[in-house]
Amino acid sequence: MDALRPATLGVTLPAVYDDYAAQLFDFHHSMLVDEVRTTSFLRAIAQQVQPGDVVVDIGAGTGVLSLFAVLAGAGKVYAIEQGPMAEVAGEIVKRNDLGDRIEIINEWSYEATLPERADVLVTETIGNIGFEEGILAWVTDARKRLLKPGARIVPSAISMMVAATESSHDYAEIGRLRRPLYEFDFTPLADLASHTMLWTDFSPVSLVTRPATVVDIDLSTTRQVDIEGTVTLRARRDALVHGLGCWFVAEIAPGISISNEPPTKAPSWNQGFLPLPEPVSVSKGDLLPVEIRSDGDGARWGWSLGVGEPAELTWTQPTAPPGPAPRVAY
Numbered sequence: 001m002d003a004l005r006p007a008t009l010g011v012t013l014p015a016v017y018d019d020y021a022a023q024l025f026d027f028h029h030s031m032l033v034d035e036v037r038t039t040s041f042l043r044a045i046a047q048q049v050q051p052g053d054v055v056v057d058i059g060a061g062t063g064v065l066s067l068f069a070v071l072a073g074a075g076k077v078y079a080i081e082q083g084p085m086a087e088v089a090g091e092i093v094k095r096n097d098l099g100d101r102i103e104i105i106n107e108w109s110y111e112a113t114l115p116e117r118a119d120v121l122v123t124e125t126i127g128n129i130g131f132e133e134g135i136l137a138w139v140t141d142a143r144k145r146l147l148k149p150g151a152r153i154v155p156s157a158i159s160m161m162v163a164a165t166e167s168s169h170d171y172a173e174i175g176r177l178r179r180p181l182y183e184f185d186f187t188p189l190a191d192l193a194s195h196t197m198l199w200t201d202f203s204p205v206s207l208v209t210r211p212a213t214v215v216d217i218d219l220s221t222t223r224q225v226d227i228e229g230t231v232t233l234r235a236r237r238d239a240l241v242h243g244l245g246c247w248f249v250a251e252i253a254p255g256i257s258i259s260n261e262p263p264t265k266a267p268s269w270n271q272g273f274l275p276l277p278e279p280v281s282v283s284k285g286d287l288l289p290v291e292i293r294s295d296g297d298g299a300r301w302g303w304s305l306g307v308g309e310p311a312e313l314t315w316t317q318p319t320a321p322p323g324p325a326p327r328v329a330y
C-alpha cells in the first residue's frame with residue numbers, strides 16, 4: 001500500500017487527515033496480541049538463540065522478536081525495520097533499557113549492511129499464503145550478506161497448502177459486479193478482483209478436496225525468490241469449485257509450527273482465495289491438476305485448476321509498482 005501513498009508517487013495534494021498511523025497501529029497491535037503467533041516465536045527463539053549470539057531480525061516492526069532474542073541471551077540484535085515503526089521500536093528499546101543490546105536499523109534489509117555477520121536470522125515476514133510478503137527474497141539476500149555460514153533461521157521452512165474451494169460469498173460478490181449496478185457497468189472492477197489473490201476466512205466445509213502441499217521450501221538452503229508448484233487434488237464430493245484456497249504451514253523451529261489453516265487460530269493471518277475465471281463443476285473422485293507460481297521476485301502470481309487435465313494460468317495484474325505485498329499497509 002505504501003507504493004500508492006501520494007508522497008511515494010511524488011504527488012502534491014491538499015492536506016487531508018492521513019490515517020496511516022491508525023493503520024500502522026492496528027496492524028502491529030493485532031500481531032502483538034496474537035498469542036498463537038507470539039508464543040510460537042518466543043519458544044522457537046528460546047530454542048535457537050544461544051547466549052552471546054548475534055541476531056538479525058528482518059522486519060522487526062515493534063521489535064517484539066528482537067526483545068525475545070535478548071530474553072534468550074543474544075549479545076547483540078540488529079533489528080531491521082523500514083519505515084515509521086522503526087522510530088517507535090527505537091523508543092520501546094530505550095524504555096526497556098536495551099539500547100546497548102538492540103540496534104534499530106531503519107532500512108529495507110537488502111539495503112542494510114551490518115558491522116558483523118549474525119549467528120541467527122529471525123523474520124516474521126510470512127504472508128497469508130506464505131511467500132507473498134517477500135520472505136524468500138529477504139532470506140536469500142541475508143544468507144549471502146548478513147549471516148555466518150550455517151546460521152540458524154527462524155522460521156526454518158515454509159509450505160504452501162492448497163485446496164479446491166467453494167467460496168460462493170467472494171465469488172458472488174465478483175459476479176454481482178458483472179451485472180449492472182445502479183444501471184451502470186462495473187465489470188472492470190470485477191475483472192480486477194478475478195485477477196487478484198483475495199484474502200478471506202474459509203470455513204472448512206467450503207473445502208471440496210483435502211488440502212495438499214504445493215510448495216515446500218527449506219529457508220536454510222533455498223536460492224529461490226519465486227515459487228512454483230503443481231499438485232493433483234481429488235474431489236471429495238460433487239461441487240461447483242470457485243477457486244483455490246491457500247494458506248501456509250511454517251516450521252518456526254524443529255518441533256514448533258504455526259499455520260493459518262481454516263478455521264484460523266492465529267488471527268494475524270487470513271487465507272488466500274485465488275478465483276477461477278469461471279466456476280468449475282466437479283464430481284466426486286475427479287482429479288484436479290493445480291499449478292501455482294510467482295515471477296518477477298513475487299511481483300506476479302499465477303494459478304490454475306483443471307478437471308482431468310491442466311488448465312491455463314490466471315495471472316495477477318499489478319496495480320502498483322512492484323514491491324512487497326503487505327498483509328496491510330506497512
Ligand SMILES: C[S@@+](CC[C@H](N)C(=O)[O-])C[C@H]1O[C@@H](n2cnc3c(N)ncnc32)[C@H](O)[C@@H]1O
Pocket residue numbers: 031032058059060061062063064065080081082083085107108109110124125126134138324330
Ligand atoms: C508482519 S510484520 C512483523 C513485525 C514484527 N517482527 C512482529 O513479529 O510483530 C513485518 C514487518 O516487516 C517490515 N518489513 C518487511 N520486509 C522488510 C524488509 N525486507 N526489510 C525491512 N523491513 C521489512 C514491515 O515494514 C513490517 O513492519
